Amino acid sequence: MIEVEGLRKEYRRLRGGRTLAVDDLDLDVPEGGVFGFLGPNGAGKTTTIRCLLGLVAPSRGRLRLLGSDVPDRLPAAIRRVGSIVEAPALFPRFSGRRNLEILGRIDGIGRSAIDESLERVGLSDRAGDLVKTYSLGMKQRLGIAAALLKDPAVLVLDEPANGLDPAGIVDVRGLLRSLGAEGRTVFVSSHILSEIQQTADRVAIIARGRLVTSGPVSEVLAARGGGGLVVKVADLRAGFEALAAAGLEVSMAPDALRVSLPDSEAERVSRTLAERGLFVTELRPDEVDLETVFLELTRGDQDVAP
Amino acid sequence: MSAGVSLRGLVSSEWLRARSRRLVKVLALVALGGVVLAVVIGAVQSRRPGEAQLARAERRAERVVQDCIAQDGYGAVAPGDDVATFCAEQGDAAASLDGSQMRIADLPSILRGISFIAILIGLVIGASSVGASWGSGTMTTILAWEPRRTRVALVRAGVVAMLVVALIAILLGIFVGLFAIGASVRGVTATPVGWGSEVVDVTVRVAVLAGAASVIGGAIAMVGRNTAAALGGVFVYLTVFEGVLRGLRPALGRYLLGDNIATVLSPEGLRIQGSMLTPARGAITVAVYVVVLLTVSTVSFRVRDVQ
Numbered sequence: 001m002i003e004v005e006g007l008r009k010e011y012r013r014l015r016g017g018r019t020l021a022v023d024d025l026d027l028d029v030p031e032g033g034v035f036g037f038l039g040p041n042g043a044g045k046t047t048t049i050r051c052l053l054g055l056v057a058p059s060r061g062r063l064r065l066l067g068s069d070v071p072d073r074l075p076a077a078i079r080r081v082g083s084i085v086e087a088p089a090l091f092p093r094f095s096g097r098r099n100l101e102i103l104g105r106i107d108g109i110g111r112s113a114i115d116e117s118l119e120r121v122g123l124s125d126r127a128g129d130l131v132k133t134y135s136l137g138m139k140q141r142l143g144i145a146a147a148l149l150k151d152p153a154v155l156v157l158d159e160p161a162n163g164l165d166p167a168g169i170v171d172v173r174g175l176l177r178s179l180g181a182e183g184r185t186v187f188v189s190s191h192i193l194s195e196i197q198q199t200a201d202r203v204a205i206i207a208r209g210r211l212v213t214s215g216p217v218s219e220v221l222a223a224r225g226g227g228g229l230v231v232k233v234a235d236l237r238a239g240f241e242a243l244a245a246a247g248l249e250v251s252m253a254p255d256a257l258r259v260s261l262p263d264s265e266a267e268r269v270s271r272t273l274a275e276r277g278l279f280v281t282e283l284r285p286d287e288v289d290l291e292t293v294f295l296e297l298t299r300g301d302q303d304v305a306p
Numbered sequence: 307m308s309a310g311v312s313l314r315g316l317v318s319s320e321w322l323r324a325r326s327r328r329l330v331k332v333l334a335l336v337a338l339g340g341v342v343l344a345v346v347i348g349a350v351q352s353r354r355p356g357e358a359q360l361a362r363a364e365r366r367a368e369r370v371v372q373d374c375i376a377q378d379g380y381g382a383v384a385p386g387d388d389v390a391t392f393c394a395e396q397g398d399a400a401a402s403l404d405g406s407q408m409r410i411a412d413l414p415s416i417l418r419g420i421s422f423i424a425i426l427i428g429l430v431i432g433a434s435s436v437g438a439s440w441g442s443g444t445m446t447t448i449l450a451w452e453p454r455r456t457r458v459a460l461v462r463a464g465v466v467a468m469l470v471v472a473l474i475a476i477l478l479g480i481f482v483g484l485f486a487i488g489a490s491v492r493g494v495t496a497t498p499v500g501w502g503s504e505v506v507d508v509t510v511r512v513a514v515l516a517g518a519a520s521v522i523g524g525a526i527a528m529v530g531r532n533t534a535a536a537l538g539g540v541f542v543y544l545t546v547f548e549g550v551l552r553g554l555r556p557a558l559g560r561y562l563l564g565d566n567i568a569t570v571l572s573p574e575g576l577r578i579q580g581s582m583l584t585p586a587r588g589a590i591t592v593a594v595y596v597v598v599l600l601t602v603s604t605v606s607f608r609v610r611d612v613q
Contacts, residue, residue, distance in 0.1 A: 056612065089447045
């Protein structure tokens with residue numbers, strides 16, 4: 001659905017020299033589902049998205065969207081691509097509905113599709129109000145409505161949850177999931193890693209314009225995951241001694257014990273402790289979340305210049 | 307979806323956007339208010355001439371004709387033209403009144419006089435239609451729907467120019483209508499031969515020049531990606547650059563935009579440094595300016611990144 005090969009983008013500086021925004025980036029986004037595109041500020045996410053939509057000319061590399069080369073064949077593909085780039089740019093002095101009418105006319109999209117899009121993002125009641133009176137979250141919803149207007153096969157969304165309140169974030173999460181479940185390909189960049197972890201099927205993480213890792217979320221986590229089990233008991237010292245005496249590899253963290261056993265052998269831990277009169281208050285797999293993986297992989301890259 | 311349908315869609319979208327813009331509505335209303343106010347003031351200050359006044363004016367006009375014939379058309383008759391016909395055109399009784407009347411015969415001159423305002427309106431609408439898209443970032447949104455930039459640039463320029471031509475033509479039409487009513491109630495309605503076609507001719511020229519100004523304003527705003535840059539650029543070019551050039555090399559006036567706009571509006575052309583510029587020649591030169599600027603702006607739009 002989206003293929004990026006060896007993408008490189010350099011910007012010329014006013015005072016000479018060049019800034020490298022994207023460096024030899026490869027991406028392969030399969031059809032259907034939600035694909036999370038992660039990276040610190042200035043990592044090159046938005047530049048990549050702009051290249052993908054033909055807004056910025058790559059210095060080198062090849063991009064394909066829905067099988068069409070970008071930018072040469074982009075007009076053929078763009079009718080099936082909905083997008084938001086950075087903050088959704090809308091006509092501030094027009095109503096939300098008029099904004100969608102103006103865009104919809106380009107593709108001959110009628111009133112019913114506009115109503116449907118507004119309904120889907122919960123903006124039907126405010127559709128007649130000027131966009132300049134909208135909150136940031138409402139503008140974001142209108143941007144999503146505009147992206148959905150084409151009934152797209154591919155959605156390219158740059159930070160779609162920006163400016164949304166917690167309820168709005170949950171709504172967007174649900175919307176992205178449902179769009180992915182409908183068979184659409186949702187390519188979403190975000191810095192809200194918990195959202196991506198809960199929403200995306202696959203992720204790619206970039207830093208300094210280069211791909212650091214990519215793949216299904218579970219595989220990315222597993223590759224960096226801690227493994228083992230986290231155990232909490234009232235007396236950590238007694239628990240540690242009991243598990244060590246049973247021949248288990250155990251270490252003591254400030255508030256819990258970590259046992260090097262797969263999830264499937266959790267029963268062995270609880271039985272061992274119970275036999276010593278120690279009862280677990282918490283027993284869970286020692287999972288690594290996306291944020292931990294992200295920070296680990298992009299350590300030192302957080303302040304890269306755009 | 308075929309390219310034709312898509313082009314129609316883009317035109318339809320741009321038309322909806324252009325006619326929905328608040329600036330267009332505000333400028334149209336302000337201009338309409340100005341038109342009504344000007345006609346009302348003119349009518350209030352006008353006095354319908356009495357019989358004696360008209361008789362005096364007719365005698366004065368007759369003397370003008372006789373003097374003209376006696377002096378062989380003051381040497382201003384074009385080769386091949388008839389002196390008597392030429393002199394008959396000079397003896398306009400309405401023009402011989404004392405000047406306090408609202409004279410419908412003056413309309414072509416008045417339309418030429420207010421053409422500056424119409425051209426300015428066109429320039430502002432054209433520049434802001436493009437500049438506002440860059441300012442609000444909506445150029446990115448539009449390109450995410452129609453990535454063919456040449457098409458976007460040309461359709462926008464064309465649609466805005468059409469809107470400006472229509473708007474100015476309507477405003478001038480309203481002005482002519484109201485002026486005619488005012489003159490018929492409190493002024494003089496006598497018109498020289500060919501007056502009607504001259505009014506239509508001047509109205510069309512002013513409207514088309516305003517449309518051309520909108521394309522020029524939009525083209526500069528496309529390069530500068532800013533409304534103020536476009537308006538400032540045009541102002542500096544016309545007043546400073548062309549002014550200095552005209553002062554240093556008067557003969558270059560025939561190639562300057564300002565002089566050629568004036569030539570298009572003039573009834574028979576302008577004489578610059580001994581060479582005669584006809585309205586047709588002026589129109590061609592203005593068209594060349596428009597085409598060159600539109601080409602430069604479209605190429606710039608095509609090759610530059612959209613951030």
